Amino acid sequence: MRRPQAAVAVMALGLTLGLVACSGESGPPVLTWYINPDDGGQEEIAARCTEEAGGDYQIQTSLLPRDASSQREQLARRLAASDTSIDIMSLDPPFIPEMAAAGFLAPVPDDLQDTDDVVQGAVDSATWDDELVTVPFWANTQLLWYRESVAEEAGLDMDQPVTWEQIMDAAAETDTLLGVQGAKAESLTVWINALIASAGGEIITNPEAPADEVQLGLDSDAGREAAQIMSRIGQEGLAGPGFPTADENASMNLFAGDNGSFMVNWPFVYPAISDSDPDLIDDIGWTIYPQVEEGTEAATPVGGINLGVSEFSEHVDLAYQAVECIVQPENQSEYFVTNGNPPSSISAYDDEEVAEEFPMAETIRDSLDQGVPRPQTPYYNEVSIGLQETWHPPAAIDPDTTPASSAEFITAVLRDERLL
Amino acid sequence: MTTPASAAEKATPTNGKRRRGSDRSRSEARLGWYLAGPAFVIMLLVTLYPILQALWDSLFSLRLTALDETEFIWFRNYQVVLGDPAFWQSLWVTVLITVITVAVELVLGFILAMVMHRAATQLRGIVRTAILVPYGIVTVVSAFAWFYAFDINSGGYINNWFSWLPGITEDLNWFAAQGTSMFVIIASEIWKTTPFISLLLLSGLAQVPGELEEAARVDGATGAQVLRRVILPNMKAAIMVAVLFRALEAFRIFDNVYIMTNGANNTEVLSLLAYNTSIGRLEIGLGSAISVLLFLCVLIIAFIAIKGFKVDLAGTRGDT
CATH class of the missing domain: 3.40.190.10 (Periplasmic binding protein-like II)
Known part of the structure; x- marks a missing residue:
């Protein structure tokens, strides 16, 4: 008679987990950030921004598959079904026009439209139809x-x-x-x-x-x-x-x-x-x-990751506040030093530690400025x-x-x- | 199949219209439905519904990122698919993989089944376990293992080990041409699923009555004659079931190709084509059309096997 007992235990556990999930609704709104795999840098930034938010929101990360096309497949399928559980997304630039044209991305607010401090290659890759549709986070170049x-x-x-x-x-x-x-x-x-x-x-x-x-x-x-x-x-x-x-x-x-x-x-x-x-x-x-x-x-080839906010998110404003925190130049330079992913912010390259760890940082910045993105088509x-x-x-x-x-x-x- | 049990059954007076008339068999049939009914309904729900949905979707121009442009286009997706050399190329590759793997596995599987059947009693457990190990490994894992063994970019050791064979050099890139890629894909498939066939054949072997074999030997038959005239005819049902199951499975091959070549050098199979179209391109309509055609191919194989070769999936009842 072991089986029925085990079944009851499993059901009880399921119910408890369900209740725990429900009880998570109180407290600050939880923003889910779908991240691409890295060396733990995005999770660290998420924790830091949660702390800085002082209770306004809480960022939790969720891991996407390893390669860019599988990341796109997962996000596109969910967004096509108007999944509200996605708030912030780490997006590979070539697939941004597709998401933008399909109406999956919430418009970028004015205070995040300023791109004076961003390398040209990253700005181009974040733009669709002459409009900035995502926020440049880190920028890559060969x-x-x-x-x-x-x-x-x-x-x-x-x-x-x-x-x-x-x-x-x-x-x-x-x-x-x-x-x-x-x-x-x-x-x-x-x-x-x-x-x-x-x-x-x-x-x-x-x-x-x-x-x-x-x-x-x-x-x-x-x-x-x-x-x-x-x-x-x-x-x-x-x-x-x-x-x-x-x-x-x-x-x-x-x-x-x-x-x-x-x-x-x-x-x-x-x-x-x-x-x-x-x-x-x-x-x-x-x-x-x-x-x-x-x-x-x-x-030069450009890549990297831009941050998009889902049109179907229940907290678009808060998500953009979180994005603003994530892309701060300090976070970008630290992310470069710890995870090896170059900043899209020009001023982030002035960080002393960056120059020390990556003697080629200046070449990367110059290369990013003459970068040409892959075809920007849906x-x-x-x-x-x-x-x-x-x-x-x-x-x-x-x-x-x-x-x-x-x-x-x-x-x-x-x-x-x-x-x- | 004529086994002593079924011969005895046929000799009883209930032969002929026995099933229609007998209360017992009717209540047996009813009990059968009670027992299998719930599973049958659930199977319908989880298989029939998606099949019908795919059939319906395949009549639309339907792209996941442009749902408002969805349009009913009758059979145009089928026209595109059937008119495209890429489809026929994938179909050819799929058929080739199916035929070669099933044929080789049948021979190897039979040999292994004989080994398991005849192995000395002390070794039997170990032999069976050893033979089953590849089948117990997740396909994706085995695909990666084979890929890394052959891939020259990640230090595959096969070229080194087998450089004494003609045609194999240190610089042979197995995944850079169709023939060599197919060789690795097929070899890994055979390695992985031969145990399955050998298990099915083993159960068939176990059904061959020992006295028939003994009688043949007493009559002076050689080993080959016993095999051809006694063993094989008596396990025909088991062989056909093994071939059918494996052929259906081989025709849906996906993991090995996806991991090793991802369809490069004309190694794309039908499942991969359907996946790339539905999931990669997000063209649900076109992808569903390919899936429906894949499904039809599988149906045809099953039909040929069951009708053409008279495979009896319920052969153990012994009333064929």
């Missing part, structure tokens, strides 16, 4: 990391901006490998966008258009130049055999290995390599992302996956035909005429 010994051997002056052609030649000459992301994943879109934008082009020329009127700028000289670079790296094996499946971590391991030379990657690699291989750090340098055309400033998922379908594996890219055929494919997908 730098060009290099092994000083290899650059020296190849005779490259790294104080000057370098081009893709130069680093490809250098890798070929010194028989070393480039760290670039050739996996069929979001990182491939990041790369394609940076190359096309650096060559003066755009993936989408009218990002605000409805799906069936979107015009793609892939079939252009910029598109062909981007394709040229990617196919050369693939065909000449300049990034090693792991290239077609290499993500950011794989590139970092390659770069830190015996054949490492140059790598484009996010700043997380610096603390990661310092931890795993402290002796190597002396040989590592960094500079702005490589140019496609010599003399034309590179369009159909970003279609565009990004469409690019990945047609530009992967990079060795199979034909600079003469791939840009045009990928444009055709993505256009058909956006018109609901093709599957992805």
